[in-house]
Amino acid sequence: MRLIAASASALALSTALVLGSALAADAAPADYPSWQDVQNAQASQAAKQHEIDVLTADLKLSQQKAAQAEQTEALAEETYNIAAAALDAATAKVGALQTQQKAAQATADAARKRAAGLIASLDRTGGGDPTLGIFVGSGPQTDQLLAQLGSMNHLSRTSAGIMRTAEYAQNAARALAQQASVAEAKRKDLAAQAATAYDAAQAAAATAEALVEAEESAQQTMFAQLAALKKTTAAVEAGYAAGVAQANAAAGIPPLPSGAIGAVIAFAERQLGKRYVLGGAGPTVWDCSGLTMVAWEQVGVDIGGHGSTMQYNHMRSIGHLVNIPRNSTQGMLPGDLIFYSVNGNPSDAVKTHVAMYIGGGQMIEAPNPRRRVRIVPVRYSDYESRLVPQVGRIVM
Structure with missing residues (x-):
């Protein structure tokens, strides 16, 4: 079809030239591009477009x-x-068990000491067998012996009760010590897991940083090549690539809402430009969940701890998750917590990222070690993660 169209165009061009020369022979140019020149230009443009497509x-x-x-x-x-x-x-569990064990042991030791004192008192007041005196006479001496016997029986019963208390407390102390030992073993295992996870996170960050740096360098080269092919500048090309991702986003930073939510967002915005560090919770470095956690702490609200997954699970546990349309900011309110996961599903066990919606289609986030705290349009889907169609909403 393209060949037929080209032939028709060539015929029309030839006809026009003949008619034009007949009407105004002295107006025709001495030379003009041939149809072959037109075809060559089209072929050159197609080749360039192919190069552009490959580079893109x-x-x-x-x-x-x-x-x-x-x-x-x-x-x-x-x-x-x-x-x-x-x-x-x-x-915390190990500490609590150890505290309880120490208290139980102290109770057992105190009870044994008290019982020992009573037994010693029993021995001192005994001085032999006081019951013998009951059968050898009567009168005041007998009455005194009976009173002594009653006192000894009372001391005996009391000491027995205290010893039972001591035995119970000692058994409790032993059980708590055993529980503390088991908990300590588990704590050590978890400490090893946390250390391994930390090392893995640091290694992944280093790998990502090296790869991203290499890829960004390669991208700059490709931007320059694209610019040469399109006869634009590399800066314009890079700006265009960034602009595509932010198309239709609201311009500027939205005005702060009033009240507590405004105070939360204002605090987060004061952190703009600060560095990302894993585990960062201010005042000079942040990670994603550290920023949202401390921002809400400014108005006395606990959003679930330091971790995207923990914050999502906390919002779910207190019934503060709100469903929103997928791939849309419709229904979002300033202050809402925005969650991401690999598949963008609420059922995903791990939420990889959390940010805060500030209005106008934008969010504030501490993204990763290569980017500082920033305000960007809400992302719906990219290769890193997908937006979960739920937000965590704190009603003030």
Whole structure:
């Protein structure tokens, strides 16, 4: 069809030239591009377009590799957050059991000491067998012996009760010591897991950083090549690539809402430009969940601890998850917690990222070690993660 169209165009061009020369022979140019020139130009344009398409595909693959490395990093970091939280809970349990064990042991020791004192008192007041005096006479001496015997019986019963208390407390102390020992073994295992997870997260971060740096360098080369082919500048090309991801986003930073939510967002915005560090919770470095956690702490709200998964699970446990349309900011309110996971499903066990919606289609986040705290349009889907169609909402 293209060949037929080209032939028709050539015939029309030839006809026009003949008619044009007949009407105004002296107006025709001395020379003009031939049809072959037109075909060559079209072929050159097609070749350039092919090169552009190849480079664009390479650029997309490069971006995908970098994003996949960042996804691995995010999963490793959240695995560490979960392990660290389990370690903290185990450490607290060991401490509580040890405290209870010490209290039980102290009770047992005190009871034994008291019982020993009573037994010693019994021996001192006995001085032999007082019951013999009952059968050898009567009168005041007999009455005194009976009173002494009653006192001794009372002391005996009391000391027996105290000894039972001591025995119970000692058994409790032994049981608590055993539980503490088991808990300590588990704590050590969790500590090893947390250390391994931390090392894995750091290694994943280093790998991602090296890969992203290499890919960004390759991307800059491709931007320059694209610019040469399209006769644009590399800066414009890079700006265009970034602009596509942010198309239709609201311009500027939305105004702060009033009240407590406004205070939360204002605090988060004061952290703009600060570095990302795994486990960071201010005041100079942050990670994603550290930023949201401390921002809400400014108004006395606990959103579930330091970890994207923990914050999501806490919001679910208190009934503060709100369903929203998939791939949309419709229904989001300023202050809402925005969650991401590998598949973007609420059922995903690990939530890889958390950010805060600030209105106008934008969110504030501490993204990763290569990017500082920033405000960006809400992302719905990329190679790193997908938006979970639920937000955590704190009603003030």
